[in-house]
Amino acid sequence: MAEQNDTLYCEDCGQVTLHMHIQLEPRKISPDSTFFQRATIVLSNSMDLMLGSAYEQCTCCGATFGYTDSIGGI
Numbered sequence: 054m055a056e057q058n059d060t061l062y063c064e065d066c067g068q069v070t071l072h073m074h075i076q077l078e079p080r081k082i083s084p085d086s087t088f089f090q091r092a093t094i095v096l097s098n099s100m101d102l103m104l105g106s107a108y109e110q111c112t113c114c115g116a117t118f119g120y121t122d123s124i125g126g127i
Contacts, residue, residue: 061109065116072109077101 061072079098082091108119 061111063111063114063116065114066111070111070113072111074107074109076107079106 060069062068063070063072079101080094082094086094105119108117110117
């Protein structure tokens with residue numbers, strides 16, 4: 054996960070606070086995975102790429118935004 058800090062407005066805090074930009078890495082397929090597990094991981098990685106594989110997290114209250122929960126979630 055790559056992280057960097059940004060100052061953004063947080064609706065939960067009601068003020069401009071420091072936010073951390075978190076970039077998610079694609080899930081890896083293990084050599085002993087079943088066909089169904091491999092297909093699920095490939096689908097999840099594809100959905101993450103289409104929906105965005107990063108989100109912002111408020112360092113004050115922990116609220117997150119910018120990442121919709123896809124099949125794999127966070």
